[in-house]
Amino acid sequence: MHGYDEPVYLISVVANMLEIHPQTLRQYEREGLVEPSRTQGRMRLYSMKDIDRMKLILRLTRQMGVNLAGVDIVLQLKEQIDQMQKEIDQLGNELSRANRNGSVHASKALVAKHNYDIIIFEE
Numbered sequence: 001m002h003g004y005d006e007p008v009y010l011i012s013v014v015a016n017m018l019e020i021h022p023q024t025l026r027q028y029e030r031e032g033l034v035e036p037s038r039t040q041g042r043m044r045l046y047s048m049k050d051i052d053r054m055k056l057i058l059r060l061t062r063q064m065g066v067n068l069a070g071v072d073i074v075l076q077l078k079e080q081i082d083q084m085q086k087e088i089d090q091l092g093n094e095l096s097r098a099n100r101n102g103s104v105h106a107s108k109a110l111v112a113k114h115n116y117d118i119i120i121f122e123e
Contacts, residue, residue, distance in 0.1 A: 007037035007045035014046045018054060025054070031068050033057055033075065 002008050015022040028034045029044075034053055036044040046054075053075075060066040060074060 002048070004048050007047045007050070009046040009048075009051065011036075011044045011046070014051060014054070017051065018058065020058070028054065028057060028068075031072065033068065033071060 009017075011022050011025055015025055025034070025036075025044075025046075029036065034046075034050055034057070036046045036050055039045060056075075057071050060071050061068070066074065
């Protein structure tokens with residue numbers, strides 16, 4: 001069994017799995033939406049992580065009607081949210097550890113939750 005991030009699938013296999021033309025995968029790469037690994041012979045290799053990302057791209061474009069520029073923005077925002085969630089989890093773990101060690105009294109421990117709004121203006 002291969003790891004989630006391990007690049008093992010050739011472009012023809014991925015195109016067949018996703019029922020799309022290999023040229024579509026090349027276009028996604030040109031647009032910077034996906035970055036497959038390369039062999040020394042310059043053949044593209046995709047991981048399951050890449051494939052899941054392409055499934056999201058296809059869902060956004062086919063089912064939601066988002067163009068590729070919009071997909072790029074959605075993917076960037078998703079990555080930012082994922083990174084922020086990791087930071088929140090890490091800070092929560094640090095706070096729990098500090099509370100267990102008695103270095104922060106429970107009455108003085110505070111975790112603030114912020115809500116962020118995304119506003120899109122039309123030109």
